[in-house]
Amino acid sequence: MNPIYSRRRRKDILIRGLCFGAAAFGVTWLALILITLFYNGLAGLNLDLFVADTPPPGSTEGGLRNAIVGSLIMTVIGVGIGAPLGLFAGTYLAEYGRNDKLTSVIRFINDILLSAPSIIIGLFIYGAVVVPMRGFSAIAGSLALAVIVIPVVLRTTEDMLLLVPNALREAASALGLPRSLVIKRIAYRAARSGLITGVLLATARVAGETAPLLFTALSNQFFSLGLNKTMANLPVTINNFVQSPYAYWKQLAWSGALLITLTVLALNIGARILSAERTAK
């Protein structure tokens, strides 16, 4: 065989092999992380985890009830504030301001906020909410999460509304429907599954966020529902327990980590299925 040809072939096979290796490398990490999470987390996954509060140092009984409830409350409030804002902002970008100078500026800034370090968001809320309120609070934590939700929802909302065919809008306008109703009744409906996908992805993003809660909501060891005080939450509790010397706390940290990961992956997969259904239609 021609030596140049066989050299090119060898090189091609080598690179193909490396690319395959890279893919195997990536998938292996996911598998390794999930396997260790299940291996260490399943042992502690029992009813106590959901009905008992976090134990004092050294104790070998207790669960994560207060942290789970706290995380749920803050995530719901954060998404509750951030999702509508992001949705309306995305609506403006896609419907009213399509050819606006303002739109391109906002889109650019939003894309930067989308990837901005979450610990910076924490610092911002610390300066803007915690300092004026003179104390760490669950509401500060929720606001920090809301600031993270907005760019995610804005981005997907805009993308999804831009996919809605203009003919639909024109048809509605021709029937005499005012602009706001064209958007609410026609565009939102046509893009519904996409909009829900955005909210699900945003929820998944904040469900495991730790850095912005470290010095906004802080965390505590009790069951509390007051929004103007510190509130226990899963990520910060895990953060504290991992670095503790107590075996039982570490066990709880693994179980909590498994809970968060399963929730986040379920939300991600749910969002994916929703958007896959959409493209299949």
Place this chain on the structure above:
Amino acid sequence: MAVQSDVIDDAGPYDRAKALSAFKLGDVTFYWITRLSAISVLLILGGIILSLIVGAFPAMKEYGFAFLWTQRWAPSADPPVLGALGPMYGTLVTSFIAMLIAIPVGLGIAIFLTELCPQWLRRPIGMAIELLAGIPSIIYGMWGFFVLGPFLANTFQPFMIKIFDGVPVLGAIFAGPPSYLSLFNAALILAIMVLPFITSISVDVFKTVPPVLKEAAYGVGCTTWEVVRSVVIPYTRVGIIGGVMLALGRALGETMAVSFIIGNSFRISSSIFAPGTTISAAIASEFAESDGLHQSGLILLGLLLFVLTFFVLAGARLMLMRLEKKAGN
């Protein structure tokens, strides 16, 4: 029917003027709600910059530009001595090593997914890589702390230290002793975390290459690798750089994955197996218990990080926008 609005029902069947004015009011209100929401994005950015500058001001006044090249970090000294050199060094070094690992691997996966992979395997592998992006960073940190750190310290690190022992420069970079907590461990975790960003953007831009270009190259007898190197990568270069910069922006600011396994040491060591710290890890571990000048210094670190990531991410966006224009969107 969609046209039958509540507004018409409320206004009664005959009062056309009233219905129209209700429409108008609803229209104007909705317009301003959406416009103000959109503007709130700008307010958030302004608020971030303003609150960081206000918080960092005492430290700026106290240390000036010397903050940038002071290595000592002694918040409990009287008066506190604070310098950003250690965390800045750690941030840049960990991100650099992470990109060194993640760029070839991420591109390799993208090439595998677009050019080599059989159709039925494409979705599962693509999904697995994207799920990697969904795992919260604290899980990576915890996993690195309990599993990866001990593993590296017992296997990979001693191996590298032994190989490069006595070699100039490299010997200092891979110097012992092995450690559970080190810059390298943090960088490896970062690499795994940013891998999905590089892969998914590369896959997206690889798909923009017109098939006819690739087919022409295959037609003149190119191998798969030659098609990728001479057609696909040159065609999508701008997009790849954009994706890499986006990943870099993530790596620079990543907090929880790093803070467990980097060791929180402000001393700069030439060895990548030594403990260090990054800006975000320093803020995460010290901020809640800080006050006064110490806290202001940490906020100043945050401001530095924000400026750094802002420019990297802005550059990434400009690159990707250029590609979109080229694609004719």
